[in-house]
Amino acid sequence: MTPKTDLSQAIANLEKQSQKLHKELLKNKTAKKFYTRSTLLAHTLREKSSQLLAGAGLIGTILATPMTSDIPPVHSSSVTASALDTQQELLKKLADITPHRPTDLEPDQAEKIEKVIKETLGVTAKATLDDQSLNHQVGYIGYEQHLKRYPSDSLAQHDAEQVAGIAPGLGAWGYFAQSESQFTTQDYLREKYYSVAQTLYLPNWNADFKYLRDWYQYRKVLVVNPANGTAVVTVIGDAGPAEWTGKQFGGSPEVMEALDLHLGPRKGLVLFLFIDDPDDMVPLGPLNQPFNL
């Protein structure tokens, strides 16, 4: 094999090939519609994927060789600026429509807030979903400990916020996986971004226990800190907190960090809304830019 010294002609040919494939792909109606809002470039997708995996602490497990070193880097300042813009927009729009006390939302309040979230973050958040609603959609969230994900799990195996410690008991749904060998990325992300809701105080909890348990188990919830515009996609991973604590919700250490509520009193007022995501498309974790589909 003779090493090439000039790839300019080859690049021109590859560009033609890429354009041809691009045109072919856009003959598909769904793809054409979809790609008017998204990108076709593989490296953009790789960067997004790497960011998601890095956020999940999984980047080290990637076997494939990433091409990022050969690709012009995304300017981090532009990403940060965009995230800040979203945060500020959300903060501004929510400020005068969000009650600043623990409460359930009136239908018209909920509608306004849901609309702002849809417009700003691109996700469908609902105070009531499938006729289910919590006793509060606005309430105080407290900093929870890590949960044991499988029987042999220990604090040292959690990769962030170890200062939180690990709860001695299990979450309301038990272990996330039955053993370390069965532990999946999904389980990992669920514990990392779990939230806690007072399902035990629902008026029909005992009467409809089986149905409600299945409905609430790992139900996707958007938690928004209206005081700074941060938002994080979580799953309900535990039941609580007890009424006497004065808090209505709980958040994993990583959730609280995403909301910037992990320092000081480690408590704050948040919006807590179900995410209508039947195809399970919205990834767990901080949502600081519009979810673009």
Place this chain on the structure above:
Amino acid sequence: MSIIFYDHLTPRDKIIVIIKESKAPENQKGKALQLVDDILHQGLVDFILKQLPEKHHRPFLKRLHSMPYDPEILTMLKERIADDIEDRIKEEADRLVNKVRQELGL
């Protein structure tokens, strides 16, 4: 784990090494690598869409763009196209990479 769900089914690592080892200027190597990646991506997405029933096109594209690494995408394709979809993707990736190699004269 792959960065894009199909990475482990493609010979992109081999072509990356070949391009990197060439004596071409760095900017040309970078551009060639991007094009190889785009050709593979567009080619494979088109290949999958042509086999996938139309009603599943949007969910597939949405999933691919929200969680590109998700191994569940392959599970979904197995259920909705055929059990041997991995082999089919592999064959298509080989075909695409062979064309790229021809263009590169490698």
